[in-house]
Amino acid sequence: MRKPLLFFTLMLMQAMFLLTTVQDSFAQDRVKAAQRIPADALLYFSVPDVETLGDKWSQCSMGQMTHDPAFADLKKDLIKLTEKFSEKFEAETDLSLSNVLSIPSGEVSLAFVKSDEGKFGGLALMEYGESGEILEKILEKAAEGFDKEGAQRSIRSVDGTKVVVFSFESDEDDQAPVKVPLAKKFAYFLKDKTFVASNDDKILESVLAKWDGQGQNTLASKKEYQYIQTKCADPTAPAVMQWYMNPIGALQSILGVASRVNPQVGMVQGFLPALGITNLKAVGGSTYLATKNYDSISKSFTYVEMPTSGIIDMFKCPAVAQQPPVWVSDKVSTYYSINWSISGAYDSIETLFDGFQGRPGALAAIIDQMADKPEGPKIHIKKDIVDNMSGRIQVATEMIEGEQLDLTKMSGQFTVAFGLKNSDAFQKVVASLTARDDFPGQTREFQGTTLYEVPGAILSSPTDAAFCIAENQLFIANDVKQIENVLRKDRGVGSLVNSDNYKRISENFPEKTSIITYQNSDAQVHALYELMRKNDNNVDLQGLDLSKLPSFEVIQKYLPISGGYTVPDDQGFFTSTFGIKKSEK
Structure with a gap:
């Protein structure tokens, strides 16, 4: 009796294994939109x-x-509002709104590409599952509308797939002085329960040629796209959104069109390689929701071809160990810390300037002349300012009680701190500038530190701004009280670095980072929320009574705390921004 039972058990286990393997294989073999979209997207x-x-x-x-x-x-x-709109929609279209909204089933993608003929075009791909009949009805109604507008309809077969094209182009378009490379068409096809549409049928032909997903000239086959996808992957959860952009390619395409109107624009294209920005090849990322560790997380990567030069080198931020200093209050709404290579940025600017001038030392000579002007402040931008700055930049913003309904203060009170290499030397620079007759502020001492205060009336601000040098940093704030709080020996408030919220965020940071961020948006959301509730009579939302919104305390518990970081990479830099539920411990 045992042998048949054992045999049956083994067969059942094998069947389950094969079923799982087939399912996994199907998921892996599923062709994604990026495998069908042209590589030059x-x-x-x-x-x-x-x-x-x-x-x-x-x-x-x-x-x-x-x-x-x-x-x-x-x-x-x-x-009730949805039902009302649905009835109106159904009366006008003979289609159920709920059925229409349920059409997307699987992947939905949008792209902006160039056809083989050099024209630009939008491209949409949507898997529709079992909603083919509803989709066909929508397309029939769309066709009726296009026919009434005088569109020329044509139908042809491409590799066995019916492609429908509605053309809106006229003879006047061909006679225009500058013909914009944008086809005025609506074309589509249905294949393998996927709806694909574009304003250019040539783009659809390109998609059909890559339909099996095995082509090499696709977006998915590009090394930049593959690298970004690998860097932004999350092994614990599927991505709910993915994106990719070729910013310089888009800029060059726009300049190419503009140069047909103004040939001088073409000269700008020639300068792009010299500026170094053509090394910026792509930017992309993925978003995830409800993962094992995060309420939400977005990962992005900027892909840069090495070695870099010019403008790209101006934004290099080496990774270092960093955290908020004790002067940053735990009441802040946002906090940013950046480690910028300011000396490298200056060198890049100098190299670019000298290159365009055609002679080495051109910028240095100009700066020397500016520093030697008799009527000037006698300050050398390179030696006195750039060489004295460490590149560490910190920004902290805070909204205080009583500002919930004042939109002019929605940005809050901010404090910016620039790290210094030599505080004494920089203090002399500041003293030289503030000693001039044209300095609009006043100087006073506060707890042993020289404080420079600028009246708010001069800055069209409700508060007096201020700046000072302390703790090897240049502090600047739009409210003098913020500076005073920084300088107080007993600040009377907790520090962000010791708060539980920040610790929960920072434990996800790498040991060394280029940029770190922290955000607790309660104050900003509270301000907008209360403004909306108390002004519901001025907001017309067609049947929605905003006075029925609950108190802010109800939604406050759902607002996540968030943070992020940026780190350099051999091919550019990686950024992660994420949110964590407050209720989690």
Whole structure:
């Protein structure tokens, strides 16, 4: 009896293994939109799976907030409004709104590409699952509308697939002084339960030629795209959104069109390599929701071809160990810290300037002349300022109580701190500038530090601004009280670096970073939320009664704390921004 039972068990296990293997193979073999889109795509955005997006959204903080009982009354109004709009939509189109909205099933993608003929075109791909009949009805109604507008309809077969084209081009377009390379068409085809549309049928032909996903001249085959996808992958969760952009390619394309109107614009294109920005090849990333460790996380990567020069070198930020100093209060709304290579940026500017001037030392000579002017402040930009700055830049913003309804103060009070290499030398520079007759502020001592105060009236600001040098930093604030708080020996408030919220964010930072960020948006959201609630009579949302919104305390618990960091890479730099639920411990 044991042998048949053992045999049956082994067969069952093998069947389960084969079934799992087939399912995994199917998922892996599924052709993605990026495998069909031409390699020279300038812009690409994709929702890999709309069902996954909906599921993950319901698990994250914002999705959970919509199910809070406190929103029940408002949701009733929203349901009534939706039903009203749905009835109107169905009366005009003979289509159910809910059925139309349920058409997307699987991946939905948008792209902006160039055809083989050099024309620009938009491209949309949408998997529609079992909603083919509804989609066909929509396309039939669209065709009726296009026919009424005088569009020329044509149908042809491309590799066995029916391609429908509506052309809106006229003879007047050909007679225009400058013909913009943008086809005035609407073309589409349906294949393998996927709807594909573009304003250029040539682009559709290119997509069909790559339909099996095995082509080499696709976006997915580009090394930049592959590198970005690898760097932005998350092994714990599927991406709910992905994007890719070729910014310099887009700029060159725009300049190419503009040069047909003004040939001098073409000269700008010639300068791009000299500026070094053509080494910026691509920017892309992925977004994830409700992962194992985060409420949400977005990863992006900027791909740069090495070695770099020119403008790109101006923005180099070496990775170092960094954290908020004790003067940063735990009440801040946002905090940023950047380690910028200011000396490298200056060298890049000098190299570019000298290159365009055609002689080495051109910029240095000008700066020397400026420093030697008898009527000037006798300050040398390179020696006295650039060489004395460490490149560390920190920004902290805070919104205080009582500002919830004052939109003029929505940006809050900010303090900027520039790291210094030699405080004493920089103090002499500041003293030289503030001693001049044209300095609009006043000087006073505050707890042993010289404080420079500028009246708010001069800056069209409700508060007096101030700056000073302390703790090897140049502090600048739009409110003198912020500077005073920094200088106080007993600040009376906690420090951000010791707060539980910041610790939960910073534990996800690498040991060394180029940039770190922290944000607790409660104050800003509170201001906008209360403004919306108290001015509901001035906001017309066609049947939504905003007075039914719950108190801010209800939504506050759903607002995540967020942070992020940037680190350099052999091919550019990587950035991660993420949010964590407050309720998690």
